[in-house]
Amino acid sequence: MRNLYARSEILLSRARAVVPGGVSSGNRANWTPFPLYYTRGNGSRVWDVDRNEYIDYVLGRGPLILGHGEPEVIDAVCRQLRTGQFFAGQTEAEVELAELICTIVGNAEMVRFCNSGSEAIHACIRLARSATGREKVLRFTGHYHGWYDGIAWGFSGVNARNDGSSLPVPMSLGQPSSDALNIVAVEWNDPEAVTNALEKYRGEFAAIITEPIMFNGFWSNIQPFEGFLRFLREQCDANGALLVFDEVQTGFRISLGGAVEHFGVAADLSAFAKALSGGVCLAAFAGRKEVMKRLSETNTVHTGTYNAYPPAVVGALRHLTLLAASSAAKLQHVHHQTALLERGFRDLVTQTDLPLLIRASPGAVTTAFRTAPTHVISQCSAAEGLDFSLQRAWQLALQDRGVRITPEGLWYVSAAHSANDIAITLDAARDALQSLSS
Numbered sequence: 001m002r003n004l005y006a007r008s009e010i011l012l013s014r015a016r017a018v019v020p021g022g023v024s025s026g027n028r029a030n031w032t033p034f035p036l037y038y039t040r041g042n043g044s045r046v047w048d049v050d051r052n053e054y055i056d057y058v059l060g061r062g063p064l065i066l067g068h069g070e071p072e073v074i075d076a077v078c079r080q081l082r083t084g085q086f087f088a089g090q091t092e093a094e095v096e097l098a099e100l101i102c103t104i105v106g107n108a109e110m111v112r113f114c115n116s117g118s119e120a121i122h123a124c125i126r127l128a129r130s131a132t133g134r135e136k137v138l139r140f141t142g143h144y145h146g147w148y149d150g151i152a153w154g155f156s157g158v159n160a161r162n163d164g165s166s167l168p169v170p171m172s173l174g175q176p177s178s179d180a181l182n183i184v185a186v187e188w189n190d191p192e193a194v195t196n197a198l199e200k201y202r203g204e205f206a207a208i209i210t211e212p213i214m215f216n217g218f219w220s221n222i223q224p225f226e227g228f229l230r231f232l233r234e235q236c237d238a239n240g241a242l243l244v245f246d247e248v249q250t251g252f253r254i255s256l257g258g259a260v261e262h263f264g265v266a267a268d269l270s271a272f273a274k275a276l277s278g279g280v281c282l283a284a285f286a287g288r289k290e291v292m293k294r295l296s297e298t299n300t301v302h303t304g305t306y307n308a309y310p311p312a313v314v315g316a317l318r319h320l321t322l323l324a325a326s327s328a329a330k331l332q333h334v335h336h337q338t339a340l341l342e343r344g345f346r347d348l349v350t351q352t353d354l355p356l357l358i359r360a361s362p363g364a365v366t367t368a369f370r371t372a373p374t375h376v377i378s379q380c381s382a383a384e385g386l387d388f389s390l391q392r393a394w395q396l397a398l399q400d401r402g403v404r405i406t407p408e409g410l411w412y413v414s415a416a417h418s419a420n421d422i423a424i425t426l427d428a429a430r431d432a433l434q435s436l437s438s
């Protein structure tokens, strides 16, 4: 059989000699059969170096909510590169973008810009510690808040200790164990676990940080139980801690105003990246003025050579303006297409004997396979009872049929996805399922 990925394979073997794993972000190594190399993207499509064309549901892992190469965003970036690339000073567009975010996002009274979601989270936690004079952070197992040492604990759970207490598991080798002492990780959607932690460490928490929808891990896309986010808000108020929403996934996707608008619960601080900027490298954190002002009025440091990089700022400004235009018509289209895709998958579930699972939020669908039909699926954690080898086979079977999804089975949808794209995708998915069950 013809190797569909021959040129990628050659590039990967060259890359592996000079780039660890051949990839520049660890999670890009997880693709089956191996990481591919790409040349072009346009609208809902991407092309790899072997000239295979895909309907893309990876979309840069979320940022490209208007699709690849939105012309107005690209024009704005190119114009800025030609007129003034970089000043390490301020631009008018930076003010406009901050004003626009404050208009769109309910809890945003002030904004600072940075370059990645990880950085934005890092800044939120520093601000929360500065504002409260406390050090501990309460977080949830399975939630991902970037890879920085201070917060990358408890992603895969906690280790029980002999004295009945527990310590969160580090995400990586190389993390200083002393950082674990400031992180308490408990199960998502479990109010009792939160209350117990707050009682145990009374007066010690600077912040509770949460993904408003649990978007990370395999079999993700878990909704908060009714009232859970409000419960966190109340617990923060009662305990003098700040509520931090990690809106890197939810921001400008599940609703134009993100989780604050969608769930009607205000965080003190929020981190944004991905759909904020439409594929230019920009992130932000925002929140209550009283807290944010600490960056200018106290010795609470946030710096960065590339912060508010002008080409990224004008790109994001154009992107967000387009997303917000006409009562967020483009975002409504994204939600409509997501619902079409979800409905199509739910039909497929009735047509296959494979244990296909579906979850969806406005703007993204998750697919996974459970190991046994009787397995009870947790609404608190993302990875139990899943058939990872079937998941890998599904990602490859779809890729072979011209549909690109993340290895974790998260399908991001963009405004560039047409009804025809969704129909082609569902045909490919049906065919892929048949190939896997035969």
Ligand SMILES: Cc1ncc(COP(=O)(O)O)c(C=O)c1O
Pocket (backbone or CB within 6 Å): 061, 115, 116, 117, 118, 119, 121, 144, 145, 146, 147, 211, 215, 216, 246, 247, 248, 249, 273, 274, 283
């Ligand atoms: C919820 C969440 N927070 C933080 C991050 C880290 O963002 P970045 O990869 O831009 O550093 C991610 C990345 O996927 C994320 O999903």
